[in-house]
Amino acid sequence: MAKTADSPILEIENLTKYYESGGGLVDTLLGRSQEVKALDGVDLELYPGETLGIVGESGCGKTTLARSLLRLIEPTAGTVRYEDEDLTAASDDRLRALRKDIQYIFQDPFASLNPRLTVGDIVGEPLDIHDIAEGEARAERVSDLLETVGLNQRHAHRYPHEFSGGQRQRIGIARALAVDPEVIVCDEPVSALDVSVQAQILNLLKELQAEFGLSYIVIAHDLSVVEHIADRVGVLYLGEFAEVGPTEDVFQPPYHPYAEALLSAIPEPDPGWEGDRIFLSGDVPSPLNPPSGCRFHTRCPKVIQPEWTDMAQSEWRSLMDLKQRLRKADSLEAVTAVREGLEDEDLRQLSRSALEARVRDEFGLPETVGDRKAEEVFGTALDHLHDGAFEAAWTALNDAFESPCERTDPELFDVGDDHRIACLLYDDAYPETPTRTS
Amino acid sequence: MSTDRGRIRITGFDADRVESREPLSDWTETRDTETEGRWTRAWREFRRNRSAMLGLYIVIAMSLLALFARPITIAGVTVQPFSLAPYDPGAILYAQGLDVSAYEAPSLAHPFGTDGSARDVFSRVLYGGRFSLSIGFIVVFVTAAIGLVYGAVAGYYGGWVDEVMMRVLDLIFAFPGLLLALIIVAVLGKGYWELVLAFTAIGWAGYARLIRGEILKVKENEYVLAAKALGARDRRVIFRHVVPNAIAPLIVQASLSIGTVVIGVAALGFLGLGLPPSSAEWGTMLDQTRQTIVQGPGGSIPWWVTVFPGGAIFLFVMSMNLIGDGINDALDAQEGEDVARGGEV
Numbered sequence: 001m002a003k004t005a006d007s008p009i010l011e012i013e014n015l016t017k018y019y020e021s022g023g024g025l026v027d028t029l030l031g032r033s034q035e036v037k038a039l040d041g042v043d044l045e046l047y048p049g050e051t052l053g054i055v056g057e058s059g060c061g062k063t064t065l066a067r068s069l070l071r072l073i074e075p076t077a078g079t080v081r082y083e084d085e086d087l088t089a090a091s092d093d094r095l096r097a098l099r100k101d102i103q104y105i106f107q108d109p110f111a112s113l114n115p116r117l118t119v120g121d122i123v124g125e126p127l128d129i130h131d132i133a134e135g136e137a138r139a140e141r142v143s144d145l146l147e148t149v150g151l152n153q154r155h156a157h158r159y160p161h162e163f164s165g166g167q168r169q170r171i172g173i174a175r176a177l178a179v180d181p182e183v184i185v186c187d188e189p190v191s192a193l194d195v196s197v198q199a200q201i202l203n204l205l206k207e208l209q210a211e212f213g214l215s216y217i218v219i220a221h222d223l224s225v226v227e228h229i230a231d232r233v234g235v236l237y238l239g240e241f242a243e244v245g246p247t248e249d250v251f252q253p254p255y256h257p258y259a260e261a262l263l264s265a266i267p268e269p270d271p272g273w274e275g276d277r278i279f280l281s282g283d284v285p286s287p288l289n290p291p292s293g294c295r296f297h298t299r300c301p302k303v304i305q306p307e308w309t310d311m312a313q314s315e316w317r318s319l320m321d322l323k324q325r326l327r328k329a330d331s332l333e334a335v336t337a338v339r340e341g342l343e344d345e346d347l348r349q350l351s352r353s354a355l356e357a358r359v360r361d362e363f364g365l366p367e368t369v370g371d372r373k374a375e376e377v378f379g380t381a382l383d384h385l386h387d388g389a390f391e392a393a394w395t396a397l398n399d400a401f402e403s404p405c406e407r408t409d410p411e412l413f414d415v416g417d418d419h420r421i422a423c424l425l426y427d428d429a430y431p432e433t434p435t436r437t438s
Numbered sequence: 439m440s441t442d443r444g445r446i447r448i449t450g451f452d453a454d455r456v457e458s459r460e461p462l463s464d465w466t467e468t469r470d471t472e473t474e475g476r477w478t479r480a481w482r483e484f485r486r487n488r489s490a491m492l493g494l495y496i497v498i499a500m501s502l503l504a505l506f507a508r509p510i511t512i513a514g515v516t517v518q519p520f521s522l523a524p525y526d527p528g529a530i531l532y533a534q535g536l537d538v539s540a541y542e543a544p545s546l547a548h549p550f551g552t553d554g555s556a557r558d559v560f561s562r563v564l565y566g567g568r569f570s571l572s573i574g575f576i577v578v579f580v581t582a583a584i585g586l587v588y589g590a591v592a593g594y595y596g597g598w599v600d601e602v603m604m605r606v607l608d609l610i611f612a613f614p615g616l617l618l619a620l621i622i623v624a625v626l627g628k629g630y631w632e633l634v635l636a637f638t639a640i641g642w643a644g645y646a647r648l649i650r651g652e653i654l655k656v657k658e659n660e661y662v663l664a665a666k667a668l669g670a671r672d673r674r675v676i677f678r679h680v681v682p683n684a685i686a687p688l689i690v691q692a693s694l695s696i697g698t699v700v701i702g703v704a705a706l707g708f709l710g711l712g713l714p715p716s717s718a719e720w721g722t723m724l725d726q727t728r729q730t731i732v733q734g735p736g737g738s739i740p741w742w743v744t745v746f747p748g749g750a751i752f753l754f755v756m757s758m759n760l761i762g763d764g765i766n767d768a769l770d771a772q773e774g775e776d777v778a779r780g781g782e783v
């Protein structure tokens with residue numbers, strides 16, 4: 001790893017970005033506005049010459065991270081140190097100068113090039129802004145840059161709309177290269193492109209890295225992109241890192257349950273592969289109100305069982321799902337399976353046993369849950385449900401079924417050389433838990 | 439059975455092997471001409487529009503006629519010696535010993551007849567274009583420029599700046615436009631520059647609001663963020679990236695309002711608040727002869743004193759509107775083209 005000897009070129013500490021939500025002026029004054037925790041205390045280092053990949057689903061804070069570390073949006077808290085200079089404290093002028101060293105490549109090559117400027121002017125703009133070259137020298141530098149990214153210098157007089165997506169992304173790369181940067185933040189550099197073009201662009205990025213000694217932060221939702229370009233990977237979930245480590249290690253066990261699920265979603269060309277795709281229950285929770293404890297506990301297939309239970313993990317997961325659903329539920333529709341052709345029926349008229357069958361159906365619970373005590377609790381909750389007492393049903397479940405994951409926010413535990421995972425399964429305080437995942 | 443993850447292969451991933459530059463579309467080889475700029479394309483589109491071109495010819499003709507109506511002398515030097523108008527527009531002809539009376543019907547000697555002070559209407563209409571046209575163009579240019587900067591600043595910075603600037607606009611919009619112009623002229627007195635000021639004072643607000651709305655849209659574009667990421671200053675971002683992409687509606691609006699301003703000037707003139715009574719501005723000419731619309735001396739109505747200046751106003755305003763619509767279509771068509779081309783990958 002390139003990192004061992006050198007000190008980091010970019011060091012991010014506790015980077016945080018909260019957005020005010022729903023806040024007009026009046027809401028703010030009345031204290032009614034809420035905060036969207038788009039990014040919640042992220043730490044990372046980037047070493048010279050390396051590529052750091054950052055992955056996560058959409059809405060997990062990737063773009064916020066990329067933009068706030070460049071101060072394209074102002075972070076709420078945290079520091080970003082570039083070669084021992086704090087970007088977050090830099091004056092506007094200083095920041096403009098620093099933009100020469102840290103550049104940005106945008107996701108959408110259609111939106112990120114001004115349609116009114118010629119390619120030559122787009123690529124030449126950074127030269128003008130930073131007074132790097134003028135006249136002849138500028139024209140020469142522009143054609144050099146175009147050649148470098150695999151375009152023809154004759155295209156300098158054309159407009160962006162005449163180019164394909166891949167070509168436009170090359171223009172975007174040439175623009176970023178114009179100032180001779182040290183670090184380039186690539187926000188989903190290929191996700192808007194055809195698959196056939198993606199590899200070309202990624203290759204180009206690699207070539208340029210070798211040629212100019214660049215360091216990259218590559219944001220992507222596509223793990224295969226990251227796997228091929230990154231030296232190290234950070235997996236982001238709801239504004240926090242779930243797993244950080246060298247690419248090799250992140251793509252192999254031990255996994256963070258979330259990373260494991262993401263990895264299982266990569267299509268496999270290998271027919272011998274018999275691993276199953278892991279389906280995550282539920283959607284990404286809203287960052288307005290992130291879950292307590294481990295933020296992944298609402299979807300985690302391996303969410304830890306309390307000491308006293310002993311049942312199949314899938315049953316436990318289903319009971320957790322039921323509990324979460326009940327928390328917000330105010331009608332039986334929310335917790336029962338829909339039967340074909342019976343959409344209009346009145347669920348309140350169902351008998352206790354029919355209701356039970358429906359609920360088990362919706363959450364994939366077997367006839368009896370593997371743990372006797374748990375089965376009792378489930379029965380009590382159903383009694384309440386049958387009476388229409390949602391609160392009581394939820395309380396019954398919540399009192400009995402509480403996962404440690406709901407209580408404790410796991411820190412990043414070391415699981416290997418420079419490989420860290422934010423999951424209680426890897427905390428020594430829960431020594432035997434990993435074996436419980438059946 | 440393998441639970442080892444198979445590696446995904448993207449072909450050609452080997453960095454040293456990828457030499458293949460992306461093949462550029464075929465036009466590169468065949469037509470290696472320079473790409474047309476945005477304005478060239480719009481002009482080509484405009485030229486295809488017959489009515490707009492007719493309007494353009496009329497406006498050019500009227501401007502040239504006004505320009506060459508009488509010699510122009512600057513600081514004692516004659517810079518424009520031509521004189522298309524046969525008589526001095528201000529000259530009272532019988533006072534010069536000519537055989538002309540007031541309200542003479544159109545004839546060969548006086549194609550548009552003469553007015554109540556025995557002045558040659560033809561000369562006055564030609565020369566009067568200088569006032570109406572120049573006020574129209576100057577007012578629109580100045581108001582559009584002010585509105586552009588004002589609206590751009592408000593829209594780009596947003597927040598409190600925007601809030602305050604927009605409330606100021608509301609204040610201006612709360613005045614009935616022509617009335618405000620009337621008040622200004624009444625306070626400052628009659629005169630060319632007073633008129634310009636009167637129309638400028640209210641005119642820019644509309645442009646400011648228009649361009650602000652556009653800029654709110656345009657500034658969300660990623661290329662604006664891209665310019666910031668390059669380290670561009672606000673001024674550069676606004677005037678190089680935001681404004682050029684927001685300006686089309688402003689240009690259309692401006693070309694359409696030249697006619698409006700000319701009518702406004704004429705209206706003030708007709709109300710007796712335009713230029714001094716004897717000047718040849720079209721609206722003022724109408725005012726001077728308005729009683730004749732009802733009843734002229736001897737029972738006949740000297741229609742020529744009102745029809746010709748009124749016709750000139752009509753012709754100019756209509757032509758300007760044709761041009762405005764033509765510009766609108768040309769720029770619209772181009773936007774469509776951009777989108778269509780942008781869509782292909």
Ligand code: SF4
Pocket residue numbers: 256257258294295296297298300301302303304405410422423424425
């Ligand atoms: S801490 Fe618990 S919920 Fe979070 S990832 Fe680990 S097992 Fe899943």
